Amino acid sequence: MLYQRSSQLFIDAQKVIPGGVNSPVRAFKSVGGTPIFVKSAKGAYLFDEDGNRLIDYINSWGPMILGHAFEPVVNAVIERTKKGTSFGMPTELETEIAKLAIAMVPGIEKIRFVNSGTEACMSAIRLARGFSSKDKIIKFAGCYHGHSDSFLIQAGSGASTFGTPNSPGVTTGTAKDTLLATYNDLENVSQLIAANPNEIAAIIVEPVAGNMGCIPPKPGFLEGLRELCTANNILLIFDEVMTGFRLAKGGVQELYGVTADIVTFGKVIGGGLPVGAFAARSEIMNYLAPIGPVYQAGTLSGNPLAMAAGLAMLKSIDEDATLFQRLEEKTAYLEAGMHGAFGNEEFPYTINRVGSMISVHFDAMPVVDFQSAAKGDNEMFKKFFHGLLNEGVYIAPSAYETWFITDALTYDDLDFTIEAIRKVSKKLT
Numbered sequence: 001m002l003y004q005r006s007s008q009l010f011i012d013a014q015k016v017i018p019g020g021v022n023s024p025v026r027a028f029k030s031v032g033g034t035p036i037f038v039k040s041a042k043g044a045y046l047f048d049e050d051g052n053r054l055i056d057y058i059n060s061w062g063p064m065i066l067g068h069a070f071e072p073v074v075n076a077v078i079e080r081t082k083k084g085t086s087f088g089m090p091t092e093l094e095t096e097i098a099k100l101a102i103a104m105v106p107g108i109e110k111i112r113f114v115n116s117g118t119e120a121c122m123s124a125i126r127l128a129r130g131f132s133s134k135d136k137i138i139k140f141a142g143c144y145h146g147h148s149d150s151f152l153i154q155a156g157s158g159a160s161t162f163g164t165p166n167s168p169g170v171t172t173g174t175a176k177d178t179l180l181a182t183y184n185d186l187e188n189v190s191q192l193i194a195a196n197p198n199e200i201a202a203i204i205v206e207p208v209a210g211n212m213g214c215i216p217p218k219p220g221f222l223e224g225l226r227e228l229c230t231a232n233n234i235l236l237i238f239d240e241v242m243t244g245f246r247l248a249k250g251g252v253q254e255l256y257g258v259t260a261d262i263v264t265f266g267k268v269i270g271g272g273l274p275v276g277a278f279a280a281r282s283e284i285m286n287y288l289a290p291i292g293p294v295y296q297a298g299t300l301s302g303n304p305l306a307m308a309a310g311l312a313m314l315k316s317i318d319e320d321a322t323l324f325q326r327l328e329e330k331t332a333y334l335e336a337g338m339h340g341a342f343g344n345e346e347f348p349y350t351i352n353r354v355g356s357m358i359s360v361h362f363d364a365m366p367v368v369d370f371q372s373a374a375k376g377d378n379e380m381f382k383k384f385f386h387g388l389l390n391e392g393v394y395i396a397p398s399a400y401e402t403w404f405i406t407d408a409l410t411y412d413d414l415d416f417t418i419e420a421i422r423k424v425s426k427k428l429t
């Protein structure tokens with residue numbers, strides 16, 4: 001496939017936008033080559049500026065779970081737009097989507113809408129700190145909670161010591177309040193809690209990890225976190241920005257039967273518009289301004305277009321009794337096809353999957369945490385990525401990303417993809 005026009009647009013973009021992109025992974029740095037500029041998208045397909053059609057396995061990093069340009073969402077936004085695009089005043093729409101989200105997700109009584117997953121997670125820990133009057137949080141290496149300062153902490157110095165910032169601009173003062181733990185390692189979490197008695201406000205976790213590839217929680221891991229939090233008066237925050245409304249109507253809380261104290265959302269909840277949200281029982285949410293002392297605000301929060309898109313999206317998911325079954329079957333089909341394609345080859349690989357989240361790691365060992373995810377062969381991944389792209393299949397341009405399966409994919413699309421994987425895997429070694 002040719003990417004002449006994309007290459008030209010990328011050159012232009014780099015003159016006025018740092019790295020040519022408004023979010024770093026888009027730049028293809030870890031796989032090399034030129035990012036593809038999108039002209040339009042419909043259903044399971046992207047159409048780029050060079051006229052290529054690509055089958056999309058990223059789907060805007062999750063939101064397009066029902067396909068691109070999904071009609072109920074598009075129509076809701078068009079209709080809403082005609083009535084004005086922002087007021088900075090309350091609308092009935094906000095209550096409507098809040099009620100629906102609360103009905104779909106276990107354990108939450110109030111919800112506040114923001115503009116991104118980053119904002120949701122940042123606000124959630126502020127709320128947790130305000131509510132508990134404690135400063136420290138525990139996060140897991142390899143879990144991503146957006147780009148706010150407290151979360152940009154690296155595992156480099158070992159899980160039992162204070163984190164060091166992994167971006168200039170994050171102060172050591174901020175970093176010292178973020179403790180790092182190893183995903184799927186309860187013992188490690190217990191030790192951190194014991195070493196910091198009465199200092200930990202919250203544990204934040206991706207309850208199914210999706211930002212180091214897809215990593216399921218080991219049996220007992222989430223239950224163990226729940227017990228440790230309850231026993232030590234720590235708030236458990238499930239970051240369901242990726243998993244919320246994707247793995248089940250009620251997200252991971254419903255899927256695994258474990259209840260968090262605060263839940264964060266993004267991606268699917270906005271139907272493709274910039275939306276995030278955080279939610280909890282009333283006792284906690286009432287700590288927020290204007291009724292409580294914890295300040296949190298936003299000029300465009302609850303924006304009517306964003307709320308209209310989100311509401312149309314959540315309604316479609318809520319009313320579709322077989323959606324999650326179909327997503328499970330399609331993704332399992334892809335997984336089986338991939339095993340079929342890889343099975344004849346010599347290279348080591350691991351496939352992880354939960355529902356419609358799936359990832360491939362070019363390493364034979366189980367991928368259960370950041371350390372094991374980092375062992376994958378990146379050179380092999382680059383070849384895999386570009387091979388698939390050449391066949392018209394677009395997966396995330398990084399070995400640390402999950403594929404997001406959309407319901408718009410047909411079995412013909414999946415067969416086409418599996419055939420492409422078969423072709424490409426023959427040339428990997």
Ligand SMILES: *Cc1c(COP(=O)(O)O)cnc(C)c1O
Pocket residue numbers: 115116117118119121144145146147206210211239240241242266267276
């Ligand atoms: C994407 C993501 C975020 C950040 O959301 P943005 O909308 O990109 O700010 C936070 N947490 C998780 C688990 C995510 O996948």
